[in-house]
Amino acid sequence: MPGQNPSWSRRLRRPVGVGLAVTAILSLAACSSDADEGGKTTITLSMQNADVKTADPATWAIVEAFEDANPDVDVEVSGQPVAEHLQSLSIAAQSDTLPDVFWVYKANAEEMLEGDRLMDLSPVLDELGILDRLPDSTVANYTADGKVFGAPYQGLLTGLWVNSKVLADNGLSMPKTFDDLLAVARALDAKGVVTISNGASQSAFSVWQFLVWLDRFGFEDKADGLLDGSEKWDNPDFIRMYEHIAELRDAGAFSSNVSTQTYQQAVDQFLQGKAAFLDSGVWAASAIQESKVAPDVDFWRGPEFSDGVGEQNIVMNVASAPLVVAEKVAEDDAKLDAVKDFLEFYYSDEGQQILVDNGQPPVTDYEPKLDPVKQSVLASAIDEAQADDVTSPESQPDLLFPVDVSNAIYDSIYGVIQDQLSPSEAAALVQKALDNQ
Amino acid sequence: MVWVSSPWKIALMVFPAFILFTAFFIYPVVYAGGYSLTDAAGFSGAEFVGLDNYLALAEDSFFRRSVTNTLLILVLSVTFLVPASFGLALLMQQRVRAAGALRALLFGPAIVAPILVGLVWVFILDPRVGLLNHLLEPLGVPPVQWIGSDSLAPYSIAVVFIWASVGFAMTIFYAGLRLLPAEVMEASSLDGASGWQQLRYVTIPMMRETIGIVSLLLITNVFKIFELVYMLTGGGPVHSSETLVSYMYFVTFTDQRYGSGMTIAMVVFVIGALTSLAYLALSRRGRLA
Numbered sequence: 225m226p227g228q229n230p231s232w233s234r235r236l237r238r239p240v241g242v243g244l245a246v247t248a249i250l251s252l253a254a255c256s257s258d259a260d261e262g263g264k265t266t267i268t269l270s271m272q273n274a275d276v277k278t279a280d281p282a283t284w285a286i287v288e289a290f291e292d293a294n295p296d297v298d299v300e301v302s303g304q305p306v307a308e309h310l311q312s313l314s315i316a317a318q319s320d321t322l323p324d325v326f327w328v329y330k331a332n333a334e335e336m337l338e339g340d341r342l343m344d345l346s347p348v349l350d351e352l353g354i355l356d357r358l359p360d361s362t363v364a365n366y367t368a369d370g371k372v373f374g375a376p377y378q379g380l381l382t383g384l385w386v387n388s389k390v391l392a393d394n395g396l397s398m399p400k401t402f403d404d405l406l407a408v409a410r411a412l413d414a415k416g417v418v419t420i421s422n423g424a425s426q427s428a429f430s431v432w433q434f435l436v437w438l439d440r441f442g443f444e445d446k447a448d449g450l451l452d453g454s455e456k457w458d459n460p461d462f463i464r465m466y467e468h469i470a471e472l473r474d475a476g477a478f479s480s481n482v483s484t485q486t487y488q489q490a491v492d493q494f495l496q497g498k499a500a501f502l503d504s505g506v507w508a509a510s511a512i513q514e515s516k517v518a519p520d521v522d523f524w525r526g527p528e529f530s531d532g533v534g535e536q537n538i539v540m541n542v543a544s545a546p547l548v549v550a551e552k553v554a555e556d557d558a559k560l561d562a563v564k565d566f567l568e569f570y571y572s573d574e575g576q577q578i579l580v581d582n583g584q585p586p587v588t589d590y591e592p593k594l595d596p597v598k599q600s601v602l603a604s605a606i607d608e609a610q611a612d613d614v615t616s617p618e619s620q621p622d623l624l625f626p627v628d629v630s631n632a633i634y635d636s637i638y639g640v641i642q643d644q645l646s647p648s649e650a651a652a653l654v655q656k657a658l659d660n661q
Numbered sequence: 662m663v664w665v666s667s668p669w670k671i672a673l674m675v676f677p678a679f680i681l682f683t684a685f686f687i688y689p690v691v692y693a694g695g696y697s698l699t700d701a702a703g704f705s706g707a708e709f710v711g712l713d714n715y716l717a718l719a720e721d722s723f724f725r726r727s728v729t730n731t732l733l734i735l736v737l738s739v740t741f742l743v744p745a746s747f748g749l750a751l752l753m754q755q756r757v758r759a760a761g762a763l764r765a766l767l768f769g770p771a772i773v774a775p776i777l778v779g780l781v782w783v784f785i786l787d788p789r790v791g792l793l794n795h796l797l798e799p800l801g802v803p804p805v806q807w808i809g810s811d812s813l814a815p816y817s818i819a820v821v822f823i824w825a826s827v828g829f830a831m832t833i834f835y836a837g838l839r840l841l842p843a844e845v846m847e848a849s850s851l852d853g854a855s856g857w858q859q860l861r862y863v864t865i866p867m868m869r870e871t872i873g874i875v876s877l878l879l880i881t882n883v884f885k886i887f888e889l890v891y892m893l894t895g896g897g898p899v900h901s902s903e904t905l906v907s908y909m910y911f912v913t914f915t916d917q918r919y920g921s922g923m924t925i926a927m928v929v930f931v932i933g934a935l936t937s938l939a940y941l942a943l944s945r946r947g948r949l950a
Contacts, residue, residue, distance in 0.1 A: 307915050332917075339704065424898065425897060426891070480804060483806075483810070483894070484783065484787050484808050627915075638898070642899060644899040644901060
């Protein structure tokens with residue numbers, strides 16, 4: 225037996241010693257909390273972009289500035305594409321291993337709040353004075369059962385970016401109404417120019433302009449009814465809206481490869497001056513600013529409809545999906561303090577100016593400082609949002625519903641754009657998803 | 662001499678494989694089966710809903726479309742891929758110049774990740790910027806929606822799948838042909854069999870096992886097509902080019918309807934298993950006949 229053999233004993237002594245030493249080191253490492261590594265408190269931030277540094281430079285810059293200002297806190301940033309991100313969160317929620325701070329859809333956040341997985345942020349945001357600086361509609365949007373479950377990640381200012389040079393080169397002027405836009409589409413199609421650049425492949429959600437159209441056909445008044453089942457999506461107003469999309473399609477407004485190009489390819493199409501309008505939002509401002517078309521680009525909130533319902537002078541300027549904090553953060557004082565510091569920085573004037581410097585509008589009442597030349601593109605969007613008599617809905621329509629209903633809304637719009645669904649079928653598709661809730 | 666045929670020794674040796682098989686096959690299938698009977702939606706609790714998810718699938722037009730597309734790709738693949746790869750293997754067996762390079766060229770797509778295959782073919786088939794339409798344009802052919810329409814997209818996916826798989830299937834056939842006993846072929850030649858007669862009455866009957874294996878692999882691979890759809894069409898327009906697995910992915914992860922997604926997974930499992938078993942049964946009947 226090895227124990228009775230002196231040579232075995234000698235041979236084993238060194239590896240056993242090394243093993244014990246390694247075990248001791250590992251044990252010590254395991255005993256120390258991640259909230260206390262090297263004297264630093266670590267918080268995790270999980271986002272909905274695979275490469276946060278390049279895809280979401282505003283968040284990345286805020287984190288870097290925060291770490292510089294708070295050397296005792298380390299923010300571990302991770303990111304995945306939206307579907308994978310949500311999948312990971314779902315698994316983490318079940319195993320109670322959620323990241324400390326993360327981006328998530330509002331509907332999912334409400335489910336997590338119900339399952340006691342999220343912190344009620346009202347005391348924290350109140351203590352830090354953040355609640356007073358957020359629009360009331362945003363706070364109301366992120367409140368459930370009297371608890372504030374999230375804070376706005378970024379602003380969702382969406383519309384159509386316009387290349388006025390493309391219009392001018394084709395003898396066209398800036399449209400104001402839907403009929404104007406239809407005439408522009410017909411004229412551009414005759415010359416082989418794409419009117420509105422969209423991309424449905426792997427980005428079915430990229431229909432922001434048409435979500436504003438819903439509000440121009442009375443969505444805001446119908447929202448509660450749609451949520452409680454007393455109102456139908458396949459109502460005459462919405463069907464009329466889908467009919468207008470079909471009219472645009474028939475006028476040749478969309479690219480012939482709208483089905484196969486991605487949103488990013490649609491952006492590239494616009495940046496190369498091959499399309500007159502880009503259906504997007506303020507997040508595209510930086511890319512446009514750095515492109516050759518920047519001097520010719522303006523922001524347009526979209527057409528007004530003579531047969532619309534209610535207010536037509538609308539711009540979609542709302543909070544996007546929220547940043548939320550995991551409930552377990554409240555159990556660790558050091559971590560809670562670090563998260564508070566992070567939120568305080570994020571919504572400070574300094575943090576908001578970093579958002580602005582990276583092409584995002586502020587989400588608080590902060591008045592941004594804009595360079596009229598270097599940030600002309602972003603400035604045009606903010607000007608449009610702050611124009612006289614312009615109002616904004618409280619929320620983007622898709623963000624009020626569970627994810628499968630939101631997807632049905634996107635499918636219904638792209639279904640008409642791609643001539644796969646008639647206006648009635650498109651409206652019925654969403655109604656079916658609502659019926660399944 | 663140590664005898665290992667005693668029952669407990671056999672059980673002991675089978676045990677590790679049994680554990681792995683249970684952990685990585687039986688457990689996931691049972692788990693998915695359980696979930697398919699719930700309304701699990703990710704973040705909230707799951708409630709038992711019986712067969713509701715299965716009944717809902719019957720009314721889901723997108724699901725029916727994904728079944729049709731998968732079967733279409735299966736039929737096209739079995740019809741064209743097996744004969745084409747077998748023919749190529751026969752060709753490779755002849756003394757052709759640069760046979761090694763040709764084999765490598767044909768096998769190439771099989772070692773490229775399907776996601777890259779999809780990416781490459783997007784640049785060929787895209788209706789606006791694709792190479793194919795640019796080549797057809799001078800011939801007066803108007804732009805064709807190879808992957809942008811509901812009518813042609815499933816066929817395009819099948820063509821790309823066949824292109825990506827033909828080298829792999831050819832290699833298996835080629836290996837099978839190389840293993841055929843030379844004396845049998847020589848004897849048939851001496852008996853005066855023509856090349857066609859040799860192929861019809863000697864080669865194909867002796868290759869039946871290999872044909873069966875290739876067909877089975879093909880069937881299971883068709884039921885796993887995902888990346889090609891994801892890259893080529895994204896399942897669009899409006900889910901009209903989804904296959905079973907890509908639609909399952911959409912329902913499970915994009916729609917966050919985990920219960921419904923697992924229902925589709927179970928259906929894929931059952932259809933795949935039944936198709937494979939039916940094919941094996943037919944092959945066995947053919948062998949015995």
